[in-house]
Amino acid sequence: MTHCVVYFFGDPEAVSRLVGKRDALTASWVVRIVPSTNGNGPHRLTPQKIAEVVTKTSAGNYALGRVQENGFCVLYVGRSDDDVAKPLRSWAREHTRYKAFVFSYAPHPRAAFDKECEDFHDLGGTETLDNAEHPKPPANADWLCPRCDLYG
Numbered sequence: 529m530t531h532c533v534v535y536f537f538g539d540p541e542a543v544s545r546l547v548g549k550r551d552a553l554t555a556s557w558v559v560r561i562v563p564s565t566n567g568n569g570p571h572r573l574t575p576q577k578i579a580e581v582v583t584k585t586s587a588g589n590y591a592l593g594r595v596q597e598n599g600f601c602v603l604y605v606g607r608s609d610d611d612v613a614k615p616l617r618s619w620a621r622e623h624t625r626y627k628a629f630v631f632s633y634a635p636h637p638r639a640a641f642d643k644e645c646e647d648f649h650d651l652g653g654t655e656t657l658d659n660a661e662h663p664k665p666p667a668n669a670d671w672l673c674p675r676c677d678l679y680g
């Protein structure tokens with residue numbers, strides 16, 4: 529049984545009662561409702577699609593996973609401090625099991641780090657994600673995780 533997390537992109541009202549429960553079809557935990565109208569995905573993880581939708585060179589966050597019945601199952605979360613398209617392109621080149629992505633821009637690198645930490649914890653940490661370890665701040669920063677004692 530998979531133990532992943534679903535971003536529903538159906539009608540937020542209709543699915544909001546599912547948060548905190550298991551999705552009956554996929555047995556995935558539903559932790560968040562994300563309207564699909566914001567343009568942030570899910571998108572197919574291909575170089576062409578990345579070039580098409582990630583048009584700003586900006587710090588940002590992304591999640592990799594797969595699209596299922598009516599949601600997006602997150603398997604990996606990441607960030608970039610300067611260009612969120614860059615790690616997405618390298619993931620796409622590696623032809624991994626990740627077939628889709630969502631992303632968002634961040635106003636500055638610190639915001640990207642905070643969001644990556646929040647996502648990492650919200651989505652189950654290393655227990656359920658493929659992430660091998662807790663998100664790390666850039667080498668020259670002494671930022672603290674907003675959610676736990678790591679880097680505190």
Ligand SMILES: [Zn+2]
Nearest residue numbers: 673675676678
């Ligand atoms: Zn933490």
